[in-house]
Amino acid sequence: MRPRFLIFAPVFGTVFGALALGLMATNLQAQDLAHRPDTAGFAGVVQPFIRDHCVSCHGPEKQKGKLRLDTLANNFADPLVASKWAEVVNSVNGHEMPPEDEKQPPAERAGKFADWLAAELGRAEIAKRSTRVVLRRMNRAEYDNTIRDLVGVDFRPSEKFPEDPPAGGFDNIGQALSISPMQVELYYAAARQILDRALVEGPQPAAIKWRFEPEENTEGGDRYRVKRDGNNILLNDGENSTENGFTVVHHESWNKGIGFRGFNLAEEGEYVIRFRAAGRVPARAAVVASARAILEKRRDDETAKNPKDKVYHDQQFERDLKHYETHRSYDYGPPRVKLSQHLGGTPRVLGEMDIDAPETAPKTYEIRASFTKQNAGVELQYAYSVPRSLENFWMQGKDEFARPLLLVDWIELEGPLHPQWPPASHRRVLFDSLLKDKDEKAYAREVLTRFMSRAYRRPARVEEVEAKLVLFEKLRAEKPSFVEAIKVPLAAVLASPHFLYLVEPEAPAAQPRKLNGYELATRLSYFLWSSMPDEELFRLAANGELLKPAVLGQQATRMIADPKNEAFVKNFAGQWLGLRKVGANPPAKNLYPEYDRHLEISIVRETEGFFAEILRRDLDARNLLKSDFVTINERLARFYGIPGVKGDAIRRVPAPPESHRGGIVTQASIQSITSNGTRTSPVVRGTWILKTLLGSDPGLPVANVGEIASKVPGIDKATVRQRLQIHREAAACARCHDKIDPLGLAMENYNAAGEWRDREGHGYEGRIDANDPIIDASAKMPDGTEFKGVEGLQAQLLKKEDLFLNALASQLYTYGLGRELGFSDRPAVRASVEAMKRNRYLVRALLLTIVQSDLFTTK
Amino acid sequence: MNPLFHTPLSRRTVLRGLGASLALPFLEAMLPRSVYAAPSTFKPLAKAGAKPTPRVIFCYVSNGVNIIDWVPTTKGTEYELSPTLQTLKEHRSNFSVLTGLGHPHATGGHSGADTWLTGADLRAVPGKDYTNTISADQLIAEKIGAQTRFPSLEIGDLSGTGAALHSHTLSFDRNGTPLPTENNPQRLFERLFVPDDAASREATLKRYAEKRSILDDVLGEAKALDKKLGKADQAKLGEYLASVRETELRVQRQVDWIDVPKAKVESAGLQLNSKPGDAHDRPMWLDVMLEISYLAFLTDTTRVITFEWAREAGGYGPGGENHHELSHHGGDAGMLKKLAGVDRAYLERLNRFLTFLKSTEEGGRSMLDHTMVVYGSGMNSGERGDHSPKNLPLLVAGGGAWGLKHGQHLAHDEKAHPPLANVLLTVTQKMGVETDKFQDATGTLTGLA
Numbered sequence A: 001m002r003p004r005f006l007i008f009a010p011v012f013g014t015v016f017g018a019l020a021l022g023l024m025a026t027n028l029q030a031q032d033l034a035h036r037p038d039t040a041g042f043a044g045v046v047q048p049f050i051r052d053h054c055v056s057c058h059g060p061e062k063q064k065g066k067l068r069l070d071t072l073a074n075n076f077a078d079p080l081v082a083s084k085w086a087e088v089v090n091s092v093n094g095h096e097m098p099p100e101d102e103k104q105p106p107a108e109r110a111g112k113f114a115d116w117l118a119a120e121l122g123r124a125e126i127a128k129r130s131t132r133v134v135l136r137r138m139n140r141a142e143y144d145n146t147i148r149d150l151v152g153v154d155f156r157p158s159e160k161f162p163e164d165p166p167a168g169g170f171d172n173i174g175q176a177l178s179i180s181p182m183q184v185e186l187y188y189a190a191a192r193q194i195l196d197r198a199l200v201e202g203p204q205p206a207a208i209k210w211r212f213e214p215e216e217n218t219e220g221g222d223r224y225r226v227k228r229d230g231n232n233i234l235l236n237d238g239e240n241s242t243e244n245g246f247t248v249v250h251h252e253s254w255n256k257g258i259g260f261r262g263f264n265l266a267e268e269g270e271y272v273i274r275f276r277a278a279g280r281v282p283a284r285a286a287v288v289a290s291a292r293a294i295l296e297k298r299r300d301d302e303t304a305k306n307p308k309d310k311v312y313h314d315q316q317f318e319r320d321l322k323h324y325e326t327h328r329s330y331d332y333g334p335p336r337v338k339l340s341q342h343l344g345g346t347p348r349v350l351g352e353m354d355i356d357a358p359e360t361a362p363k364t365y366e367i368r369a370s371f372t373k374q375n376a377g378v379e380l381q382y383a384y385s386v387p388r389s390l391e392n393f394w395m396q397g398k399d400e401f402a403r404p405l406l407l408v409d410w411i412e413l414e415g416p417l418h419p420q421w422p423p424a425s426h427r428r429v430l431f432d433s434l435l436k437d438k439d440e441k442a443y444a445r446e447v448l449t450r451f452m453s454r455a456y457r458r459p460a461r462v463e464e465v466e467a468k469l470v471l472f473e474k475l476r477a478e479k480p481s482f483v484e485a486i487k488v489p490l491a492a493v494l495a496s497p498h499f500l501y502l503v504e505p506e507a508p509a510a511q512p513r514k515l516n517g518y519e520l521a522t523r524l525s526y527f528l529w530s531s532m533p534d535e536e537l538f539r540l541a542a543n544g545e546l547l548k549p550a551v552l553g554q555q556a557t558r559m560i561a562d563p564k565n566e567a568f569v570k571n572f573a574g575q576w577l578g579l580r581k582v583g584a585n586p587p588a589k590n591l592y593p594e595y596d597r598h599l600e601i602s603i604v605r606e607t608e609g610f611f612a613e614i615l616r617r618d619l620d621a622r623n624l625l626k627s628d629f630v631t632i633n634e635r636l637a638r639f640y641g642i643p644g645v646k647g648d649a650i651r652r653v654p655a656p657p658e659s660h661r662g663g664i665v666t667q668a669s670i671q672s673i674t675s676n677g678t679r680t681s682p683v684v685r686g687t688w689i690l691k692t693l694l695g696s697d698p699g700l701p702v703a704n705v706g707e708i709a710s711k712v713p714g715i716d717k718a719t720v721r722q723r724l725q726i727h728r729e730a731a732a733c734a735r736c737h738d739k740i741d742p743l744g745l746a747m748e749n750y751n752a753a754g755e756w757r758d759r760e761g762h763g764y765e766g767r768i769d770a771n772d773p774i775i776d777a778s779a780k781m782p783d784g785t786e787f788k789g790v791e792g793l794q795a796q797l798l799k800k801e802d803l804f805l806n807a808l809a810s811q812l813y814t815y816g817l818g819r820e821l822g823f824s825d826r827p828a829v830r831a832s833v834e835a836m837k838r839n840r841y842l843v844r845a846l847l848l849t850i851v852q853s854d855l856f857t858t859k
Numbered sequence B: 001m002n003p004l005f006h007t008p009l010s011r012r013t014v015l016r017g018l019g020a021s022l023a024l025p026f027l028e029a030m031l032p033r034s035v036y037a038a039p040s041t042f043k044p045l046a047k048a049g050a051k052p053t054p055r056v057i058f059c060y061v062s063n064g065v066n067i068i069d070w071v072p073t074t075k076g077t078e079y080e081l082s083p084t085l086q087t088l089k090e091h092r093s094n095f096s097v098l099t100g101l102g103h104p105h106a107t108g109g110h111s112g113a114d115t116w117l118t119g120a121d122l123r124a125v126p127g128k129d130y131t132n133t134i135s136a137d138q139l140i141a142e143k144i145g146a147q148t149r150f151p152s153l154e155i156g157d158l159s160g161t162g163a164a165l166h167s168h169t170l171s172f173d174r175n176g177t178p179l180p181t182e183n184n185p186q187r188l189f190e191r192l193f194v195p196d197d198a199a200s201r202e203a204t205l206k207r208y209a210e211k212r213s214i215l216d217d218v219l220g221e222a223k224a225l226d227k228k229l230g231k232a233d234q235a236k237l238g239e240y241l242a243s244v245r246e247t248e249l250r251v252q253r254q255v256d257w258i259d260v261p262k263a264k265v266e267s268a269g270l271q272l273n274s275k276p277g278d279a280h281d282r283p284m285w286l287d288v289m290l291e292i293s294y295l296a297f298l299t300d301t302t303r304v305i306t307f308e309w310a311r312e313a314g315g316y317g318p319g320g321e322n323h324h325e326l327s328h329h330g331g332d333a334g335m336l337k338k339l340a341g342v343d344r345a346y347l348e349r350l351n352r353f354l355t356f357l358k359s360t361e362e363g364g365r366s367m368l369d370h371t372m373v374v375y376g377s378g379m380n381s382g383e384r385g386d387h388s389p390k391n392l393p394l395l396v397a398g399g400g401a402w403g404l405k406h407g408q409h410l411a412h413d414e415k416a417h418p419p420l421a422n423v424l425l426t427v428t429q430k431m432g433v434e435t436d437k438f439q440d441a442t443g444t445l446t447g448l449a
Helices: A019-026 A039-053 A079-093 A107-128 A140-150 A181-198 A284-305 A307-326 A424-429 A440-455 A462-476 A482-495 A517-528 A535-542 A549-561 A563-576 A597-616 A634-640 A668-673 A682-693 A720-728 A731-745 A789-799 A801-817 A823-838 A843-852 B011-018 B085-094 B136-147 B185-193 B198-226 B231-257 B282-298 B323-327 B333-359 B421-430
Strands: A208-212 A225-228 A231-236 A241-243 A246-249 A258-263 A269-280 A336-343 A346-354 A363-371 A376-382 A405-415 A629-632 A651-654 A778-780 A786-788 B055-060 B095-099 B153-156 B304-308 B371-376 B394-397 B408-411
Touching: A039 A107, A079 A107, A107 A823, A140 A440, A140 A563, A181 A424, A181 A482, A181 B198, A181 B231, A208 A225, A258 A405, A269 A336, A284 A307, A336 A363, A346 A363, A346 A597, A376 A405, A440 A462, A440 A482, A462 A482, A462 B198, A482 B198, A517 A535, A517 A549, A517 A563, A517 A801, A517 A843, A535 A549, A549 A563, A549 A597, A549 A843, A563 A597, A563 A801, A597 A629, A597 A634, A597 A668, A597 A843, A629 A634, A634 A668, A668 A682, A682 A720, A682 A731, A682 A789, A682 A801, A720 A731, A731 A778, A778 A789, A786 A789, A789 A801, A801 A823, A801 A843, A823 A843, B055 B136, B055 B282, B085 B095, B085 B333, B085 B394, B136 B304, B136 B421, B153 B185, B153 B282, B185 B282, B198 B231, B282 B304, B282 B333, B323 B333, B333 B371, B371 B421, B394 B421
Parallel strands: B055 B304, B055 B371, B095 B408, B153 B304
Antiparallel strands: A208 A405, A225 A231, A231 A258, A241 A246, A246 A405, A258 A376, A269 A363, A269 A405, A336 A346, A336 A376, A629 A651, A778 A786, B095 B394, B371 B394
8 A cells, every 4th residue: 555645845843943934945046956865864863763763674684564774765856765755754653653562762753753754755746846837728717718808708618617637726737737538528519609609690689678577476476477478487476575566575485586487588698687676674673673572472472381481481581682682693784685597497596696775766686697598497586694593593484573675676587688780709700801701711711810810829820720721611511601611610729729728839858948929928818817818918929029027017017907817816816725615615504504605705705805905906915914904895794793894895994903803814714614614623724824824735644533532531511622632642643733733723713614702612503601611722833932812823924924925926936837836946936025025015016026037938 | 394295287197198208398387386396206117128238326425424323233144234224124135235445545534526436546646736547437438338328427416527525426537537427307318318309310410520520620730739849748738639539539439329219218207307406305306316327227328327416525415414514423422313314314215226126127137136236435424523534334236147246244344454446346347347457456355246
């Protein structure tokens, strides 16, 4: 059995010591291209340990398991030798070796031995990496954006593509982006679909505009039909009441949805769904009053049944009422709507939105959706979630209970939408030309030349165009029209390696060469936009201006300010910080009732918005670690207990100190992805900080050590901290966990959903009772550094700003180059960080030095 | 809140009037007023028409099981069914319980579905965060898939492929690329059994010819590009070249099948509108997907199926339970009891499927004797709510005609056990694939065959 590798150097041992900066930032020279053995360490650490603890079984006399260690070379560059050393590390870390009945090394000594070996394995591994950018396939996001910019249709054709395999934490790494026959099939099918949507023939299809008044349904529920253009449509007003022509929805339930279904549209294409609606939001006093009425009735009914228990019923009443008076959940926001589409039996959520219009001024809301000719339906559901906590779960569905009410006037479906005919996508590809009606073949050549020069992101060569023209002519005769025939070579363009890959040809074995203007424009646009270059970049590529560093810098600045830069925030920050994992392992509903879909969407938007704010407003990058502001919406403001924020848009607001928010580590997104759905995981949180913010990977645990114990003997309410302590008592575990866990334990005040807490709940369904243990968020690192709570952690992180900035710069380089970094890249990373520090610590300054670096501008 | 089941016009009524093979699309009037699916009224056939061939279905349940109630306390052929396995008692002589097994490279957590049929070391390739390898079903499909219209089927409760380490599919091709699953019963049924428009034969052939022209063209372009590239780039482009060539071969295969009509199948009783993500519909959805699998085998439409019943971590139990939360039971007796309930409810679905296979006669034996059913999870929540890849819950049913031995508990020491790949190799061989290698298999599993 092969061991699991501890691939990366565990520099965490020294993170809070003096050595760390040396290793990360200053010790390495540019000529450190190959791995050079550390002979002093080998002689000082490894050999004595082997002599004392291994050689009796793995030496000249015996070679148990066919392994001899006294002669195993200090040559980590050799994969076979390295794999044997890796096995040694794992068996020592896993307490398998030396065997139980042999003399045991002191834990500290074994730790030093294993750490040295792991560090060498990591160094050798990084030295082996290619530091050339390799031919890189577009990933899913890049494919969608490129199609949008190239063809002008925006409908996420990559939805059916498999996930792209990541490397180094990112899914745009050329080496890892493989391709399979199935993907070729999918690229081909997508190409046909894209062209069918983009290119049209004949007159503009007739548009429909259907409006439905739900209250027209006099029978109630899902049993009333209306006719529209030959369709016999089921119009459902849900089991709801009606006021002044508005359908009033009180809460979400299977029988409360409003919608229309069972129709087939005559034309496929993009449609708009509109609805006119408003909300009626009860104030806290009204909520308490409604709760009081229901609770009083229950109390009185119970007391009538069991008069001798009156005192308990009274107590229960007071307790429950207090909940409605004090819990933040009853400071309601506006009602919310989830709009879904059904196509051919498959439901799909189109979007969610707050209904922020007051009853006095209802508004029209809209969302766009693609429809096919399949049997279709549209459903509008109430989506405001009042947490189902113990006190309210039985009365949530009662109409008397005050909740945000959704009032819907009408729903409308209009389309297919064609602001012009033929549509813009058609005109872009099949543009007007003098040749258009004169010479079909010459026009086809013109169309292909222009399309290929954009699809291949460089001028198309004559022979490439002629080859496609052959395809056109070959199929022209059997096609009913020019449009149908030209789709064939165009589909071939979209299946071509020149389109699917970012191609940068190189002379074999040549030294790195400067990229030409087109290649540079392409790298730049896939870095900052996750898409192809625009006209301006193509122009500057053609005249060579882009190769001037000043122009390159101006372009990067322009691109960061462009809305397309949103893709960079989503793809870079989303993967660097792990936001794509939000919701993969969500906090359990019964334990964390406030974690709902709206919160989940909001916590991702918070972190993206935070990164974008710092990037675009030119704020000091250290704000990422600690900031005096947060980027939140009303939903998050309620969750975080920050008053005065109204509306669903993420915006920057000052963070009051008592909110304990401000900085990435205080954000619910990070708290929730570093928990396991039922409880916090200080280990995962510590690892996350080491990897993401400090740039050192503590590696995988040596073996599956299992879940921490649910109960600790002798302790009535054992906290996660105490349960973890048991686990760490094993010396082998402690060696690593002493360096990891304190970082995570400092964040214990945030629960698994990211909510602030002072005590760890041990009551029914995780509720906090009066005597539950107070959170201990103190931390002590192996070097003796002590700190407390998230504020203490942030102060420590700020002291390590160089580690953080190096980590950030390394991640940006990795993402920008589309390859993992090697040792030889480190001086460049360091130089970029220095330049950034000279320039007010701006993320934008860091980005500019990256795009102007030799690494970025050469192949 | 109990939804009422309305009685809409039954599908059978409609089909009688229209002729059995014309099944879909469905008429609005047939939809029950409630949006929920009704329990299935599907009945298996007494006799199958096709020539008996080996078939296999791999069924995966997520989040492990209550292992305490799952593992029988006694071994061998005289073993006593465990409380959970009692659910399958009527099929006792037709399945084996395998315990103590696992993939040596598996890392636990919720990556079980990623490696269940591949046995891969997902972090084996330096420079990549994740690489998978071919799954057993695809190895089989590569060898025998050409004999059926669909070389294999992939079914899952969330469609698509999902994310690395939280895979929505059990199937991975030769390059380790995940193959997307289908979760919509209606779409699956249409794909398998609803005939293509007969008039479109010529059009279809033209479409294939056109596709080949395009593939030829891009292949030419790639070859020209290859000459301009350095070594590392050439290796990447090599993947593209190989994939395009393989795609051309597949087009040829599709052409070969074009004149063979799809099997005619009645959709009577099938709840094709069941939704996998709906707590109420879960059992119906599992049933209908297994019914379609049964029909696909019966008609020799495919011989290889993978079916991920629920995705790891977020997945629902058969009744919509929060299965993942229960898997973190921490040894809590109440949660373990609920977990065992989920396990039994799942096994009831399996039991029903086995009964279908058993009750259908095929060449003098039952269909079950010709069909291998591998059922289990890639995770073990242990006695404390671990997420371990060792001592996985696993059972193999059917395939008696090909020499699989049943009615036994094959217990292994979880510290020194043969790799799980040995089970996969056994099945692969019984499917008629001549190989003695699969992943880290050391041979077939002793005692199973």
